[in-house]
Amino acid sequence: MRSATAEPANTGNPVMRVLRKIRLPLDDPFAVVGLLIYAVFFLVAIFADQLATHDPLEILFDKDYQLAADLRPLEDGFVLGTTSLGRDIYSQLIYGSRSALLIGLTAAFMVAVIGTVVGLLSGYFGGWIDILLMRAADIAFGIPFLPFVIVLAAFLEPSIWNVVLAMALILWRDTGRVIRSQVLTLRTRAYIDAARVSGSSDLKIVFRHIAPNILPLSFLYGSIAIGWAILTEAAISFLGFGDPETISWGYMLQDAYASQALSQGGYYWFVPPGICIVLVVVAGFFISRGYEEILFPKLKE
Amino acid sequence: MSDDILRVEGLKISYAVGTSKVRAVDDATFSIPSGSIVGLVGESGCGKTTVARGLTRIMAKSASFDGGEVFFDGKNLLSLSEPDMNELRWRDIAFIPQSAMNSLDPVYTIEKQINEVLIQRGGYNKTDARARAEELFEMVGIEKQRLGDYPHQFSGGMRQRVAIALALALNPKLVIADEPVTALDVIVQRQILDTLKSLQDKLGISVILVTHDISVVAYVCDRIVVMYAGRVVESGDTTTVLTAPYHPYTMGLYNAFPDLQSSEGLLTPIEGHPPDLSNPPDGCRFAPRCPFAEDRCRTSDIPLIDVGGGHFAACLRSSEADALREQAAKPETWAEMA
Amino acid sequence: MLWAVATILFLMFRLMPSNPLAAYIDPTFTVEQQAALMAKFGLDRPLWEQYFIYLWNLLQGELGDSFFYRQPVGTRVLELLPNTLILTFSSLIIAYTFGIIVGAWLAWKRDTFAERAAIPLVLTTRALPEFWLGMLLLALFSFTLGWFPAGGTRSPGSEYASYFALYTSRDFLSHLVLPAMTLAIYSQGLPLLLMRSNMLEVMNEDFVTMARIKGLSSWTVVVRHAARNALLPVMTSFAIAVGYQIQGNVVVETVFSWPGLGRELVNAVSASDYPLAQGAFLMIAVVVVLMNLLADLLYTLLDPRISHA
Numbered sequence: 001m002r003s004a005t006a007e008p009a010n011t012g013n014p015v016m017r018v019l020r021k022i023r024l025p026l027d028d029p030f031a032v033v034g035l036l037i038y039a040v041f042f043l044v045a046i047f048a049d050q051l052a053t054h055d056p057l058e059i060l061f062d063k064d065y066q067l068a069a070d071l072r073p074l075e076d077g078f079v080l081g082t083t084s085l086g087r088d089i090y091s092q093l094i095y096g097s098r099s100a101l102l103i104g105l106t107a108a109f110m111v112a113v114i115g116t117v118v119g120l121l122s123g124y125f126g127g128w129i130d131i132l133l134m135r136a137a138d139i140a141f142g143i144p145f146l147p148f149v150i151v152l153a154a155f156l157e158p159s160i161w162n163v164v165l166a167m168a169l170i171l172w173r174d175t176g177r178v179i180r181s182q183v184l185t186l187r188t189r190a191y192i193d194a195a196r197v198s199g200s201s202d203l204k205i206v207f208r209h210i211a212p213n214i215l216p217l218s219f220l221y222g223s224i225a226i227g228w229a230i231l232t233e234a235a236i237s238f239l240g241f242g243d244p245e246t247i248s249w250g251y252m253l254q255d256a257y258a259s260q261a262l263s264q265g266g267y268y269w270f271v272p273p274g275i276c277i278v279l280v281v282v283a284g285f286f287i288s289r290g291y292e293e294i295l296f297p298k299l300k301e
Numbered sequence: 302m303s304d305d306i307l308r309v310e311g312l313k314i315s316y317a318v319g320t321s322k323v324r325a326v327d328d329a330t331f332s333i334p335s336g337s338i339v340g341l342v343g344e345s346g347c348g349k350t351t352v353a354r355g356l357t358r359i360m361a362k363s364a365s366f367d368g369g370e371v372f373f374d375g376k377n378l379l380s381l382s383e384p385d386m387n388e389l390r391w392r393d394i395a396f397i398p399q400s401a402m403n404s405l406d407p408v409y410t411i412e413k414q415i416n417e418v419l420i421q422r423g424g425y426n427k428t429d430a431r432a433r434a435e436e437l438f439e440m441v442g443i444e445k446q447r448l449g450d451y452p453h454q455f456s457g458g459m460r461q462r463v464a465i466a467l468a469l470a471l472n473p474k475l476v477i478a479d480e481p482v483t484a485l486d487v488i489v490q491r492q493i494l495d496t497l498k499s500l501q502d503k504l505g506i507s508v509i510l511v512t513h514d515i516s517v518v519a520y521v522c523d524r525i526v527v528m529y530a531g532r533v534v535e536s537g538d539t540t541t542v543l544t545a546p547y548h549p550y551t552m553g554l555y556n557a558f559p560d561l562q563s564s565e566g567l568l569t570p571i572e573g574h575p576p577d578l579s580n581p582p583d584g585c586r587f588a589p590r591c592p593f594a595e596d597r598c599r600t601s602d603i604p605l606i607d608v609g610g611g612h613f614a615a616c617l618r619s620s621e622a623d624a625l626r627e628q629a630a631k632p633e634t635w636a637e638m639a
Numbered sequence: 640m641l642w643a644v645a646t647i648l649f650l651m652f653r654l655m656p657s658n659p660l661a662a663y664i665d666p667t668f669t670v671e672q673q674a675a676l677m678a679k680f681g682l683d684r685p686l687w688e689q690y691f692i693y694l695w696n697l698l699q700g701e702l703g704d705s706f707f708y709r710q711p712v713g714t715r716v717l718e719l720l721p722n723t724l725i726l727t728f729s730s731l732i733i734a735y736t737f738g739i740i741v742g743a744w745l746a747w748k749r750d751t752f753a754e755r756a757a758i759p760l761v762l763t764t765r766a767l768p769e770f771w772l773g774m775l776l777l778a779l780f781s782f783t784l785g786w787f788p789a790g791g792t793r794s795p796g797s798e799y800a801s802y803f804a805l806y807t808s809r810d811f812l813s814h815l816v817l818p819a820m821t822l823a824i825y826s827q828g829l830p831l832l833l834m835r836s837n838m839l840e841v842m843n844e845d846f847v848t849m850a851r852i853k854g855l856s857s858w859t860v861v862v863r864h865a866a867r868n869a870l871l872p873v874m875t876s877f878a879i880a881v882g883y884q885i886q887g888n889v890v891v892e893t894v895f896s897w898p899g900l901g902r903e904l905v906n907a908v909s910a911s912d913y914p915l916a917q918g919a920f921l922m923i924a925v926v927v928v929l930m931n932l933l934a935d936l937l938y939t940l941l942d943p944r945i946s947h948a
Contacts, residue, residue, distance in 0.1 A: 139643045144886040144923045147904055154908045234768045235890045239905050253771055274771035281766035359851045390854030403845035406864050407944055418853055451943045
């Protein structure tokens with residue numbers, strides 16, 4: 001397979017050009033599995049209202065008006081049982097996919113955008129912009145990631161957006177560095193020189209010639225960030241710094257942990273959310289590996 | 302001939318490429334007389350390196366033997382068990398690689414790498430090993446103080462000397478040198494070849510020198526084996542073969558190389574490319590590039606025949622060699638093929 | 640570098656919307672009492688002045704007093720550091736030993752069924768939320784099977800003469816097993832995958848081929864030459880992994896009630912104990928930065944191409 005950065009992409013309209021650059025890694029069976037997992041979770045998230053049997057936060061009662069708490073799976077028609085507060089685990093699981101995907105995708109988007117812009121500016125213009133931005137990246141590497149997110153999430157209002165923001169503030173560093181070095185090599189290519197000599201402005205060169213060629217890299221790092229973001233959000237929610245209004249898998253696990261589900265053998269409560277997290281994150285890994293093989297074909301050897 | 306240290310007969314080696322097979326060495330036959338330096342020469346991709354590696358039986362995973370025999374010191378190497386073959390490696394058959402830089406482990410000192418061979422394969426103890434290592438360094442002309450240095454601390458020529466010292470460590474009977482001087486500049490090339498030649502004389506070992514450079518063969522080799530597209534096309538005494546070649550490929554090859562000692566005269570390249578080995582042409586494989594090829598060259602198999610005095614050539618027109626040689630000396634003859 | 644982190648930390652803690660003394664001040668305090676407290680903690684001065692006082696104190700190793708424990712943060716943090724380091728190092732040593740051996744073995748077994756099945760499995764362990772893995776192990780081995788204690792570092796009521804006696808006691812070690820295993824299972828993927836890909840690359844190097852042509856034993860070829868070279872970047876990654884793991888410890892320490900820096904940070908943040916949270920954060924940052932430095936140093940030491948240039 002050809003290196004994604006081998007040729008300039010300057011034909012066709014911009015949208016098509018971008019789409020052609022972001023090839024889905026369909027040759028790799030694992031990447032296909034990853035995409036399928038995503039597809040399933042997307043459908044679940046979209047049709048959550050139809051799929052859920054109960055309101056995930058509603059406290060439920062059984063026929064005898066007793067609190068429907070700590071029910072085992074399939075007992076009284078609750079597919080996965082209920083929590084200690086009488087909430088339906090299955091419905092929480094379904095709604096959890098919404099926040100997971102929302103967090104994963106927005107964080108990945110922000111990481112990819114910030115990292116790409118930083119990498120482009122740093123690599124293309126060099127000089128003090130480069131020094132400044134790369135020093136900032138060094139500092140971001142020195143800040144302990146999870147503690148930083150915890151502190152920020154705890155001090156700002158507990159909402160998933162603040163968690164996403166805190167993650168993006170740190171995670172852009174890897175993307176930024178990689179994109180920068182890619183831009184540095186692209187900048188020396190003949191067609192960039194040609195564009196410069198023929199009088200194209202910097203802005204035009206960056207967006208027309210360089211940006212399309214680094215898009216797959218941005219995507220790769222974005223797809224890695226999805227998994228990170230979901231894992232981090234789960235950890236934050238588990239530690240109790242999450243948004244109490246939003247049902248997420250991390251929140252479910254925190255609820256289970258705090259309600260002594262572990263000592264009472266409530267596997268039906270804390271196993272499913274964990275499996276969902278693993279599935280989504282591992283799907284992200286598979287997809288990013290597929291991208292890696294497109295981008296760095298020598299890994300296949 | 303019983304005084305041959307090595308006899309290769311009808312050797313066939315192929316590589317698996319995807320689902321198909323590419324026969325890189327097809328029916329190669331030659332022999333190495335004891336105590337001589339034999340040059341194995343040909344263009345890149347002609348199978349010479351594959352032959353060299355095949356003799357050690359350490360080949361790429363995709364490579365396999367498809368036939369033929371290799372007699373070394375009375376034993377058929379291809380039918381030896383792997384442990385028996387391994388006993389032979391380095392003790393009897395040593396190897397000098399093309400790039401000593403990549404062939405020396407970067408994380409160990411040279412002394413450690415020589416010791417490894419001396420102790421693990423040669424049964425030396427530590428003190429004897431040190432003495433032997435110093436002796437080896439002296440033989441190849443490096444100060445013994447440098448034994449404790451790492452590979453990256455040596456220059457290219459020095460590293461090649463180290464590689465020779467390593468190869469000679471266990472007094473092998475046969476040394477296979479795979480393009481030992483290709484990566485070096487001409488002056489250093491000569492120094493290394495001089496060292497190799499004098500050590501070979503002194504120790505009475507046999508050497509196979511694999512090279513694409515016919516001037517290297519002319520400079521040090523007693524005998525020459527010319528390969529083309531996986532086959533041996535000509536072999537014999539170096540002086541005889543180079544002054545009176547019988548195969549047009551050898552004639553062309555000689556024209557195409559500068560002399561190691563002088564750079565006079567015009568170089569005439571052989572036009573075209575070697576054939577695709579996954580689908581080789583019938584008959585003589587050189588025919589498509591040969592200015593003297595006739596129709597019969599493209600159909601029948603061409604045997605390697607004795608043209609006199611241990612000189613073999615695989616050409617149907619070998620009886621007209623004298624006339625062909627005259628024409629081959631003219632650049633126009635080759636230019637017409639372009 | 641640490642200065643930059645300390646500055647960001649300062650800004651984070653001082654620019655927060657809520658009053659940093661909120662947790663400290665009793666609603667019954669009078670305005671004067673509150674002002675006195677503000678003065679005591681230096682919070683009535685201008686921001687830049689506070690900043691220089693903060694930096695000056697840091698340079699002297701002075702981290703302030705914890706609101707909650709009413710004792711110096713420095714003492715508290717240093718008390719907890721060994722627990723975190725023991726947990727981190729024991730888990731990483733297990734993870735690296737396992738990862739390096741299995742990674743090398745998988746490279747050796749390339750293109751076999753075992754190798755093909757192992758890679759997605761390893762990727763899956765990288766996708767496990769650490770705290771969830773901890774919960775599973777806790778539920779299974781502690782609550783259901785009762786093999787190991789559920790949390791903390793020692794059984795209630797046990798006393799030890801010295802730290803050494805504590806850290807080598809059976810009791811301490813049995814408390815260590817589950818959290819260390821949790822972290823080890825999560826962390827083995829990195830050295831494993833790194834070792835595997837390095838091995839695959841190194842196995843193609845000429846010097847490995849030459850070692851085989853020399854007739855050296857397979858052990859020498861694979862271990863002394865291939866693995867030794869493939870190990871270089873893996874060892875460097877160890878130092879980085881320590882820095883990384885220390886951050887990740889936060890959740891696992893919480894699950895297993897392991898009294899370390901991470902759990903302390905979480906508790907301090909929950910209790911709005913700012914000086915303590917700041918101290919724990921800073922301590923973690925120090926370890927991260929030191930480990931990044933150590934990684935560079937290790938690489939220089941282990942690779943003669945750099946150390947003997």
